[in-house]
Amino acid sequence: MAAVVTYLVIFTVISSALAYDPDMLQDLCVANTSAGELDVGFITTANKLISKTVKKGEVFVFPRGLVHFQKNNDDKAASVISAFNSQLPGTQSIAMTLFTSTPAVPDNVLTKAFQVGTKEIDKIKTKLAPKKS
Template sequence: MAHKLPAAILLAVLLALAAGDPDTLQDVCVADYHSLKGPLRLNGFPCKRHENVTANDFISVLLAKPGNTGNAVGSAVTAANVERLPGLNTLGVSMARIDFAPWGVNPPHTHPRATEIIFVLQGSLDVGFVTTANRLFARTVCRGEVFVFPRGLVHYQRNNGGTPAAVISAFNSQLPGTQAVAQTLFGASPAAPTDVLARAFQIDAGLVEAIKSKFPPM
């Protein structure tokens, strides 16, 4: 019996690592945003008192309208996550809308806490992700099609046409997080060391500084 215990512990650890957000222990736990004003910090949000929960906590029009794509990359991401829709708290899901100007790009980025699946509302996009073995999986997706980006892997989307495009994204996390590769490396605060980036990208320090100037810390 004793030799079975380490195996059971290992299995439990592996299952925990494979899980997304933790399972809820109650029907609903609507996020209490007011709790952020106090000293307590949790991995998520404390629950509203049940008597203060209403149907409005579970509805949103965030994704109803296109985002403003008038920016350098020609895309806009509108998130419907637990920070903007309190009823999502502890439920382990969220969504987003991504709008693209003609030829717009959602630059390479990762979601450290979630797998993403997109559904194309309109237009046609070139999409892809890169595995840890540096293999690129890329396809063109059109209206009505879906594509999956595995959790934590660098991926991108690009509108490949001269008309606007849009997708709806779904995540298996209430707050998937986003790290844009270029912004993370060249717009960090405090700044990432120039010599480290120069060696990593095999370019000179002056070019690193020039790129950094395009990504002011957010």
């Protein structure tokens, strides 16, 4: 009986050691320690925008698998350290996420990302807006 218990304990320990996620990193952003600020944010699966201005030396972590952005607030080049790594990234509708979040992703982020004007951004938002009954 003791041999069976010992075997089960060893099997459990080995199984646990082999059944881990080798990619435990979240996506993260570290602001350059000598230059400008970054606007960063992500959109939750409940379609809520969480954003912040990251200042010199601060860190911002993006939860795995969520749509996120980083935008330089200066006209000079910015440096960031980013890690994008996930074994199970999941999926999310980017168009609905980016154009219908609450609060809204700033228009200047969307115009820069999609290289279009605010009129086009407004058209997309209007078309994707939930229909009122």
